[in-house]
Amino acid sequence: MLSIEEHELHTRCLIKCLMFVNGKFCKDPKMATANDFSFSGLNIPRNTGNRVGSNVTLLNVDQIPGLNTLGISLARIDYAPNGGLNPPHTHPRATEILVVVEGTLYVGFVTSNPENRFISKVLYPGDVFVFPFGLIHFQLNIAKTPAVVFAGLSSQNPGTITIANAVFGSDPLINPDVLAKAFHLDIKIVNYLQKLFGGNSE
Structure with a gap:
C-alpha cells in the first residue's frame, strides 16, 4: 500500500504525464533518459526503390521525444540515381535548411501569390540551400549516382504536405x-x- 507521500507523488507524476505541450505528451523531466534525446542509425542508406525514387527519414518529436518544445528537427533524405525526386511539398510549420553530403541535386521553391517566382539552383556536396517557411519546394537528383542530404527544420513537428498526394x-x-x-x-x-x-x- 502506498504512503500518502508516495500517493501524492504518483498523482503529480500522472498529471504531468497527461499534460500536452505542442500536441505531445509532456514527460516528467525527472523521468527523462538519454534515449529521449538520441537516435542511432542515420548513417545507414535508405531504400529508394519507390515510385519517386527517394526516402525521407524524419527525426521529429515522435522519434526523439526530447525535441518537444525545442523548435528543431532533422531529416536524412536519400535519392536514387538519375531522377530520384523528393516531390513538390511544403512544411506548414517550418523553414528547412539542407546540406548536400553526396550527389548533385536540382532544387527549387516557388514564392507565394501573386508573384509565384520560381527560385532554383544546382547543388553539389557541401552546398547549402534554404527553403523558406511554408513554401512549395522539391529536390531532384540529376546525377548518375545516389544522393544524400541532411536537412534541419525549425519545428519539432514540421509536418509535410506533398502537393500531388494531398490534392489527388x-x-x-x-x-x-x-x-x-x-x-x-x-x-x-x-x-x-x-x-x-x-x-x-x-
Missing part, C-alpha cells in the same frame, strides 16, 4: 469537378490521377 489522394476525395476547373484538366484525367494517388472515394 485526399480522403475522402475532393470533388473531381473542383480539380478539373482548378487545374484546367479534363475530368477523365482528374479521375485517373485520383486513382493513381490512391484517393478514397468512400
Whole structure:
C-alpha cells in the first residue's frame, strides 16, 4: 500500500504525464533518459526503390521525444540515381535548411501569390540551400549516382504536405469537378490521377 507521500507523488507524476505541450505528451523531466534525446542509425542508406525514387527519414518529436518544445528537427533524405525526386511539398510549420553530403541535386521553391517566382539552383556536396517557411519546394537528383542530404527544420513537428498526394489522394476525395476547373484538366484525367494517388472515394 502506498504512503500518502508516495500517493501524492504518483498523482503529480500522472498529471504531468497527461499534460500536452505542442500536441505531445509532456514527460516528467525527472523521468527523462538519454534515449529521449538520441537516435542511432542515420548513417545507414535508405531504400529508394519507390515510385519517386527517394526516402525521407524524419527525426521529429515522435522519434526523439526530447525535441518537444525545442523548435528543431532533422531529416536524412536519400535519392536514387538519375531522377530520384523528393516531390513538390511544403512544411506548414517550418523553414528547412539542407546540406548536400553526396550527389548533385536540382532544387527549387516557388514564392507565394501573386508573384509565384520560381527560385532554383544546382547543388553539389557541401552546398547549402534554404527553403523558406511554408513554401512549395522539391529536390531532384540529376546525377548518375545516389544522393544524400541532411536537412534541419525549425519545428519539432514540421509536418509535410506533398502537393500531388494531398490534392489527388485526399480522403475522402475532393470533388473531381473542383480539380478539373482548378487545374484546367479534363475530368477523365482528374479521375485517373485520383486513382493513381490512391484517393478514397468512400
